[in-house]
Amino acid sequence: MAKVFIYPANSLILADLIERFGHKPLVIMNQIREKVTSISLDSPPLNITPEDPKLGLRYAAIEVPPGVRGRMALIGPLIEAAEASIIVENPPTNFGCVGCNRTNELMKYLIRSKGVPVLEIKYPELDEEAHDFVSKIVEFLKSLPKEKLGHDEKVADKEPSEKETGK
Amino acid sequence: MSSEELKPVKIALVSCGSEYSGVQPEFESAADKVNAKFVYPEIDIAYMDTISRDFGLEVASGDLRLMMARAKAVVEGTTNVDGVFITTCFRCAEGAIVRNEVRRYIHKNSSVPVISYSFTERTSAGTLLTRLEALTTIVRHKHLxxxxxxxxxxxxxxxxxxxxxxxxxxxxxxxxxxxxxxxxxxxxxxxxxxxxxxxxxxxxxxxxxxxxxxxxxxxxxxxxxxxxxxxxxTVNSKGAVYLANRQKGSATVIDIGGMDNKAISVEDGIPGMFTMGGICAGASGRFFEMISKRLGVDITDFGAMAVKGMQENVFMNSYCIVFGIQSLVNSLAKGASPEDVAAAACYSVVEQIYEQQLQEVDVKEPLILVGGSSLIEGVPKALTKLLKLNVLVPKNSHLxxxxxxxxxxxxxxxx
Known part of the structure; x- marks a missing residue:
């Protein structure tokens, strides 16, 4: 099983595909779930406090706006944990979007420069392209090592573990 | 408390994702204090992919497109709100462009009062309180x-x-x-x-x-x-148009205070767009106090001294009060006259107001300059020179x- 970082970082379709092929999607939703279910924090709606943009300083300097650093406080640990990545270029908003293109630029740069296998693929606009899009992703996922898990059939049923998402 | 006070004011929060920046609780806290409630205009997600073309401003960030879509929802009346608070991250150029254009768009196409603000993770409820208080006053007490x-x-x-x-x-x-x-x-x-x-x-x-x-x-x-x-x-807008006898029609009020500045666009005595603040005390009345102290003149004589000077003879940029004082010390060391330094200080302060605040309000004549600093003669002179507009300083402008x-x-x- 490989931990696969995805772009857009909240794409449910990509996350589902990755799980179906026995790997672990690293998605921002798990990070947010951990935030909003943590006790002792009261900063709704996402429980992101002024401390988070400070944690984001690990990925971006102080002159980078707090919205980027706050997002990177969630996304950065996923990139650190990533063993592979799929980047979908030009996706429509309903495919996934974290809202800030400066964050997008930074996260794509960081995952590309990490040296892990990265599949970069354009979002399909036609049916034929869609088949090709899925095939390429499947091919990429099949090429990733699975030995750590060893029981692929259970992965699709398994709830993603928060502890495995790179924290 | 009147029934108007008891009813929460509905403010559309149009932001680039303030919930990711750690400031959302501060926003909510400031709104609570003035009995306001933030609402988020609903839009169809598919609209996000066409809004750039519809609005005419192409930006890459999804949340900035969401801001434009939400502004359209307010203008078209699909969301019913009393006011709009537009906010983006400080230091984001893309965000600043969208913030300004969305503000102008709402102001031009609706009568809903709008305020805009750029936040950092250190933005506090106290900083926002005056702005939200003004916004809710415009909604609640228009008759007043x-x-x-x-x-x-x-x-x-x-x-x-x-x-x-x-x-x-x-x-x-x-x-x-x-x-x-x-x-x-x-x-x-x-x-x-x-x-x-x-x-x-x-x-x-x-x-x-x-x-x-x-x-x-x-x-x-x-x-x-x-x-x-x-x-x-609210109070200064009213006071300015009253003292200047310009209660009807458009006016722009600039108030250079001791600690911050306000630029307010006023229509029939009611504030519309406004900005508050200044990056540093270098752009406020405090700078004049420090300069006059360093020059060894009383603040009441400082203005007359500035009028006699030539601002062009001294380079001074009071973007930061410390650098401003350094400029002063360097200029005096090079032999600059105190009059030229005083003139440069006045020009530098109004330049900061022009660069930081007047970009965010529609400047309409008459331009009414008020606050203690308006009594320093060099200030209206510098503002007239910079804006090429007649500047009105009403009697008792400091009051x-x-x-x-x-x-x-x-x-x-x-x-």
């Missing part, structure tokens, strides 16, 4: 703001960061004034108020209604049991907050 004549015997106290001003007014005339440096907030207010009462020849018991404004408005207002406790944006408060408080006399 339409008052053009002071009636009865009323008083106003402006508890500012640097000076405290008080006036007593009777039947539309100022009959007593007090102006003292702010040291302890209540003691300074008592002193200024006593001076105004003494000059007016009336006792505190005779005052029919009192209004307070400025940084110390709550403390002073509660101390004197004021009928009106109101932020400076604008106190006059505005006394004027608005007279609404309580009738009640």
């Amino acid at each position: 703001l339409t008052r053009e004549i002071q009636s009865g015997l009323t008083a106003g106290i402006d508890s500012g960061s640097t000076t405290t001003k008080a006036v007593v007014m009777k039947d539309n005339e100022i009959i007593g004034k007090g102006w003292v440096p702010t040291t302890k907030v209540i003691e300074s207010a008592e002193e200024a108020y006593s001076l105004a009462l003494k000059e007016a020849g009336v006792s505190i018991e005779e005052i029919q209604a009192l209004g307070t404004t400025g940084y110390g408005r709550f403390l002073v207002g509660n101390h004197f049991k004021a009928q009106l406790i109101q932020e400076e944006i 604008i907050g106190a006059v505005g408060a006394a004027l608005l408080a007279s609404g309580f006399v009738d009640e």
